[in-house]
Amino acid sequence: MTALATIELATTRLEQFYRQMFLIRAFEERVLELFSEGQLFGTTHAYIGQEANAVGVLSHLGPEDIVFSNHRCHGHYLAYSDDVEGLLAEIMGREIGMCGGKGGSQHIFAGNFYTNGVLGGIVPCATGIALAEKYKASRAKVAVFIGDGSLGEGTIYETFNLAALWSIPILFVIENNFYAQSTPQRLQLSGQIAARPQAFDIETVHCRPDSVEEVYAVAGDAWATIEEQGKPFCLVLDTYRFCPHSKGDDYRDVAEIEAWRSRDPLRRLANQIDIDTRLRIEEQAHLRIAQAVSTAQAAAFAGARAISW
Amino acid sequence: MTALATIELATTRLEQFYRQMFLIRAFEERVLELFSEGQLFGTTHAYIGQEANAVGVLSHLGPEDIVFSNHRCHGHYLAYSDDVEGLLAEIMGREIGMCGGKGGSQHIFAGNFYTNGVLGGIVPCATGIALAEKYKASRAKVAVFIGDGSLGEGTIYETFNLAALWSIPILFVIENNFYAQSTPQRLQLSGQIAARPQAFDIETVHCRPDSVEEVYAVAGDAWATIEEQGKPFCLVLDTYRFCPHSKGDDYRDVAEIEAWRSRDPLRRLANQIDIDTRLRIEEQAHLRIAQAVSTAQAAAFAGARAISW
Amino acid sequence: MIQRTEQRTERCVHVLNRALHQLFEDCPDTYLLGEDIIDPYGGAFKVSHGLSTRWPDRVLTTPISEAAIVGIANGMALRGMRPIVEIMFGDFITLCADQIINYAAKFRQMYNDQTRCPVVIRTPMGGRRGYGPTHSQTMERLFLSVSDLTILAPSHLHELGEALIHVTRHGAGPTLFVENKVMYGEFHAPPQAGRAGLFSCRHLGEAPLDTLYLSLTDFEYSDATILCYGGMAGIAMQAAEQLLLEHEISCELLIPCCIKPLPHDGFAEALERSGRLVVVEEGPLTGGWGAEVAAQVQERYWPQLRGPVTRVAAKDGIIPCARPLEDMVLPQKEDLMLAVIRAVSGAKVGQL
Amino acid sequence: MIQRTEQRTERCVHVLNRALHQLFEDCPDTYLLGEDIIDPYGGAFKVSHGLSTRWPDRVLTTPISEAAIVGIANGMALRGMRPIVEIMFGDFITLCADQIINYAAKFRQMYNDQTRCPVVIRTPMGGRRGYGPTHSQTMERLFLSVSDLTILAPSHLHELGEALIHVTRHGAGPTLFVENKVMYGEFHAPPQAGRAGLFSCRHLGEAPLDTLYLSLTDFEYSDATILCYGGMAGIAMQAAEQLLLEHEISCELLIPCCIKPLPHDGFAEALERSGRLVVVEEGPLTGGWGAEVAAQVQERYWPQLRGPVTRVAAKDGIIPCARPLEDMVLPQKEDLMLAVIRAVSGAKVGQL
Ligand SMILES: Cc1ncc(C[n+]2csc(CCOP(=O)(O)OP(=O)(O)O)c2C)c(N)n1
Ligand SMILES: Cc1ncc(C[n+]2csc(CCOP(=O)(O)OP(=O)(O)O)c2C)c(N)n1
Ligand SMILES: [Mg+2]
Ligand SMILES: [Mg+2]
DSSP: OOHHHHHHHHHHHHHHHHHHHHHHHHHHHHHHHHHHTTOOOSOOOOOTTOHHHHHHHHTTOOTTSEEEEOSSOHHHHHHHHOOHHHHHHHHTTBTTSTTTTSSGGGOOEETTEEEOSSTTTHHHHHHHHHHHHHHHTOOOOEEEEEETGGGGOTHHHHHHHHHHHTTOOOEEEEEEOSEETTEEGGGTOOSOTTHHHHHTTOEEEEEOOSSHHHHHHHHHHHHHHHHHHOSOEEEEEEOOOSSOSSSSOOOSOHHHHHHHHTTOHHHHHHHHSOHHHHHHHHHHHHHHHHHHHHHHHHSOBTTSSOOOO | OOHHHHHHHHHHHHHHHHHHHHHHHHHHHHHHHHHHTTOOOSOOOOOTTOHHHHHHHHTTOOTTSEEEEOSSOHHHHHHHHOOHHHHHHHHTTBTTSTTTTSSGGGOOEETTEEEOSSSSTHHHHHHHHHHHHHHHTOOOOEEEEEETGGGGOTHHHHHHHHHHHTTOOOEEEEEEOSEETTEEGGGTOOSOTTHHHHHTTOEEEEEOOSSHHHHHHHHHHHHHHHHHHOSOEEEEEEOOOSSOSSSSOOOSOHHHHHHHHTTOHHHHHHHHSOHHHHHHHHHHHHHHHHHHHHHHHHSOBTTSSOOOO | OOOOOSOOOOBHHHHHHHHHHHHHHHOTTEEEEETTOSTTTOOTTSTTTTHHHHOTTTEEEOOSOHHHHHHHHHHHHHTTOEEEEEOSSGGGGGGGHHIIIIIITTHHHHTTTSOOOOOEEEEEEOOSSSOOTTSSOOOGGGGTTOTTOEEEOOOTTSOHHHHHHHHHHHOSSOEEEEEEHHHHHSBOOOOBTTEETTEEEEEESSTTSOEEEEESSTTSOOSEEEEOOTTHHHHHHHHHHHHHHHHOOOEEEEEOSEEESOOOTTHHHHHHHHOOEEEEEEEESTTSHHHHHHHHHHHHSGGGOSSOOEEEEEOSSOOOSSHHHHHHHSOOHHHHHHHHHHHHHTOOTTOO | OOOOOSOOOOBHHHHHHHHHHHHHHHOTTEEEEETTOSTTTOOTTSTTTTHHHHOTTTEEEOOSOHHHHHHHHHHHHHTTOEEEEEOSSGGGGGGGHHIIIIIITTHHHHTTTSOOOOOEEEEEEOOSSSOOTTSSOOOGGGGTTOTTOEEEOOOTTSOHHHHHHHHHHHOSSOEEEEEEHHHHHSBOOOOBTTEETTEEEEEESSTTSOEEEEESSTTSOOSEEEEOOTTHHHHHHHHHHHHHHHHOOOEEEEEOSEEESOOOTTHHHHHHHHOOEEEEEEEESTTSHHHHHHHHHHHHSGGGOSSOOEEEEEOSSOOOSSHHHHHHHSOOHHHHHHHHHHHHHTOOTTTO
C-alpha cells in the first residue's frame, strides 16, 4: 500500500470513528431529552463520554461476532449494529423496537448482541457463548463489557477462573469510569483492577486511552492475542461518563467532571477531522435520530395488540 | 525467662501439640471405622493429614476467639474446643451431641465455633462476625478455614474485597490440599492461590510447613499482623489429606499419597517427643475416644423424644 | 371519584426513612448495609437519606456484592448486632438466595436453637414504573417456603415505620422486609379512629404487625372477602369502592402486614360472612402467595366456603418495559373487580 | 408383605447413566458440566460414570462455581448447544438462582421470543440419607413460580432416561431435572402391559413425560386420589396397598413426571370418581408444590370435590442429621395413610 493510500484509509477510518461516536453521543443526548420531556418511561443509562471504548473495541468486529453488554448498553449496541431506529423504538416502548418493547433500555437483543440489566451474570453467559463458538470452531469474536463497579460481583471471578482454565477465547472489557452509580471507586474497590484478572492468569492490559485510535490499537492487539493464543484477554479502559448515572442526580465533583471533559475523545477526534466532513457527519446523525424519533412516535405502542410469548 | 524455662515451655508446647494432633487423628480414624461398622449414617470428611493446620493456627486462640469452619471441620473443632464427647455424640446422632443430632458432621456449633456444609458462604458470615467484633472492640480473634477447591466460589472474592476495603481483622486460612473432592487442582484452579487475596490487597503468606511448629510460627506472625494493623490477613498452607474425601473412593496416585505421608507432621512431631510421654498421650487419646463412643452409644438417639424448634 | 378523608401528610418513603433514623437513635446495634446508601445520594429510592450524615460509622455503603453483604450481615446478626441490608432492587435477591436460605434461615434450627440470626433484608419490589424484566419483579414468593424466615410486606395503611423498627429490634430470626416501589410515593394513610377513607377498619393481631380488616358496610354484610398486601392494598380499596357503587357488591378487605407466616386473623369471621375469598397479589399467579393462601384457606375453612378461593395476580412471565404491556401483565383494579364479580355470581372464567 | 411383580433389573441411577451415554452418542451438541463428574469418579452419585472416558471433550468437570457453571451453560444454550449441568446437591441451587431466574428463564420472553435458552439442570434432591440440613433438601419448590422454566421430577416408574433425553434434545427453554436421591438406588420399574406391581396403570399425556395413573381396583372405585411425584411414588404405592388391605380404602394414584407446568391429565376423571385429593411431596408443607396444586384443583374442580384438598409434606424446618429426627420431619407412609383416612372420614386434624 502506498503511503498516500494508508493516510486515506486512516482518514476514512477516523471519519468512520467520528460518525459512530458522534451518533452515540447525539443519540444519548436525545434520549435524555426525551426523558425530560416525559416521552419515556422507566430508566436509562447514557454512555456519554465513553463512546471511544465501544467504537474502538467493536470496530474490529463483524456481524458474525458477538457482544454481551450491560445496563449501559446503547453505545455498545450502536457501535456494533448502527441500528438507531430499532434501539430508539425499543426505548420508547414501541412494537417496532428490536425486542418489541419488552426489553426496553437494558434488555436488548438483535443478531449477535445481548444485554441484561442484572450486573455480573452476563459474564459467565458471555463466556459460555465464547465456549460454544470455540466448540463450533466458528472463529467468532466474543466481547463482554463490564463496569468497574460490577467487579463487586463474585460470579465474575468464578468466570475468570473458568475462562483461564478452559482457554476460552473471550475479551473482557472493563470500562473503568471510577464510579458505580453514586459510589466512587475508593469506597467499593480494593487493590488494583488489573490484578484481579491477572490473579487468574488472564493476560490483562490496563490503559487510559486519550483517543479512540488508542482504544482501537490496544483492542486490536487484544483481539490478535486472543486469536493467536485461544485464551481470554482482559482490557481495562479508564474512562469517564459526563452524564449522571441514570436520569437523576449527580453528586460528583464538578472540577473532576470538567477535567475529564477536557480530555473528551470525541472532541479531540472532532479536531482531527476537516470541518465540512464533520458538519456533514453531525447533520446526518441528528437527522437520523430525528427521523428515528418520528418513526417511533408514529408507531404503535407495544401492547396495543395482545401480547404473546 | 531462663533458657531452661524456655526449653521446658517449648517441650510442653510440643507435647500439647502432639496431644491435640494425635487426638484428632485417632478421632477421625475411629469415626471412619464407625462408618464401616455401619454405626454412622450420612457422611463425614476426615481431617487426617491436615492436623498441624488446625492445631498450629488455633493454639493461638482462647475460648473468646471465634472460628468458622467448613465441611471438614472435626479437626478444627477439636483443636479449638477439645470437646471429643460432644462432637462424637453429634456425629452419632445422639441427643447429647452439641447440636442435639440436628447438625451432624458438617453443621456444628458450640460457644464461638461455627460451621456450615455449603461451601463459600461461610466466608462472608465469618467476616461479618469479625466486623461485629471490631465494632464491639472485643479484640476477639476470628479465623475462617477455606479449602483450595472452595476458592471456586465467587462469594469469597466479594468478601476479600469487602474485608480489605473495610479493614476487617480476620484470618483467612486456605488449606491447600490440592484436591477438591475427586478433582485435582490443575482442573479447577487457574493462576496462583496467593495472587487471589493479594489482588484485593490482602496481605498473604503462602507456605508449605513441614511441622506444626512452623504452622504455629507463621500463624503467630499472621495473628500479630492482624492485631497490629487491624486488617485481614490470608495464610495459605500447603497440606494433604491422607484419607479419602469422605467415606468413599480415592483415585489419587498412591505414590503421591505416600510422598506426602512421608512428610506427615504428626509422625515428625512424634519423633520429637519422648517415648513415654508419647505413649501416655496416645493411650489417653484412645481412652477418651473409646469412652466418648461408649457414652454416645449409651445415649438416646436424637428424636427419641419429640422435636422442638 | 370518591373524596378520601385520610390525612395526606407524609409519603411512605419518608415514613421508612424516619423509622430508620429512629432505629439508629434508639438502638446502637443497628447497622445499615447496602449499595449507594450514603449521603448525599441516600439510596436509589432515598430511604436511607440523611442516615450516614448522622451515623457515618453505622451506614456501610457497599460494593455491588449482594451475596457477601447479606453474608456479612448474617455474621453480624450471629454476634448480637441488628443489621439491616438494603438490596437495591428486589430482583437481585436471587443473588443472596444462598445466604438467606442456607445460612440465615438455617442457623437457629441446625444449631439446635442455640443461636439466632436476626438479620433484616429490606428491598423494594414491584413494577408499574417501566423498569422492565429485571427491575420490576415481585420476588418474595420465592421465599414463602423458607422456614424461620419472616416476610413483612406492609401497605401504605400500615404503621410501616413501626413495623420496620419492631422487627429490627425484636426479630428472632431473619426477616425479609418488602417495600413496594409504588408505595414509596404514596401518602401514608394509617386508619384513624377506626376509619380508613370510606372504610371502617379494625386492627387484628398485634401492632405494629397487625392485619387491617376493612369494610364499607360496617362489617354487616359481605359478598366476598379480598385478601391482599403491600402495593395491592390501594388498588383493592378502589376496587371495593367501585364494586359497591357500581355493582352493589359488598367486599371486606383483609390486609396483613406479615405475609409469612400467614396470620389467620379475621379469616374465620370474614369467611363466615362472605363465604368467598379472592386473593390478589402483584407477583405472578403460579406458585405465588395466593397458592399457599388458597391451600390453607380451603383446607381450614372448607365448611364456610361457598365457592373456591380465586386468585388474581400478574400473568406468568416477564414484566415488559413498555407501559401498555406492563399494564397488561400486572394485576389491575379491573382484573380484581372481574374476579370478585365472577366469584359472587359463581360464574366460570370465560363466561363473563 | 405383598410380592411385587415388576422386573428388578436395573437401578435408576444406571438408567440415567445409560440415557446420558445415549444422548452423547446421538446428539453432538450435548455437553455435561459439573463438579467431579469425570472418570474414574464419575460424579458424586455416579450418574455420569463412563461418559468422560468416551467423550473427554464434552464432559467438563468444573471448579466449585455453581453460578458460573450455569451461566456458562446458559451461554452455550443461547448459541444452539444442548448443555446439561449437574449440580452436585440440589441444596446448592440457591447459588445459581440468579442464573436460572434472571437469565435462563428470562431470555426468550424479554428478547421478544427471538431466542431460546434450552439449558438442562440436573440435580439430586431429597433426604433419607442422613446428610443433614444442607444436603437433604427438596428445593424444586423454590422455582415453581419461575415462568418458562420446566421442572421434571420423574419417579422410578417413569421412563426417566427417555425423559432426560427428550428434554435435552427438544426442550424449548430451561429445564430443572430433579433426581431423587433415594430413587437413584431403587430399581427402575416402568409399568409393563398396563401393570405396575399390583396396580393397573394408564399412561396419560405424551410419553416420555407422561403422567402415570394407578389403581388397585381397575379404575372402578376410588375413595381418594393421591397425587405425588419423584421419591414419594414408592411410598404412596405402599400406602395405597396398605390402605386397601387394612382399611378397605381404595386410592388411585396420579404420578406426573412434569411437576411444572402442572399437567391436569387424569385430574377430572380421578376427582369425579373420588371427590378427594391428597397431595404428597417430600419438600416442606408451606409454599410447596402442594400449595399450587391445591389452589388449582379447588378452583377448577370445585364441583367434584367432596372435601378440601389436603397436603402431606415434610414439616417446615431443617432436615436434621440424626436418623430418627429426619424420619420425624420427612413425610412417611404412615403420614400419608393418616391423611387419606382423615380425608375419607371427613375428620379434622387432631380428631383421629
Ligand atoms: C446485581 C445488580 N446489583 C445492582 C444493580 C443496580 N445498578 C445498576 S448500574 C449500577 C452501577 C454499576 O456500576 P459499573 O459496573 O461501574 O457500571 P457503570 O454504571 O459505571 O457503567 C448498579 C449498582 C444491578 N443492576 N444489578
Ligand atoms: C456450594 C457447594 N458446592 C459443592 C459442595 C460439595 N463438596 C463438598 S466438599 C467439596 C470439595 C471441597 O474441596 P476443598 O474446598 O478443597 O476442601 P477439602 O475437601 O479439600 O478439604 C465439594 C465439591 C458443597 N458442599 N457446597
Ligand atoms: Mg463504573
Ligand atoms: Mg482441597
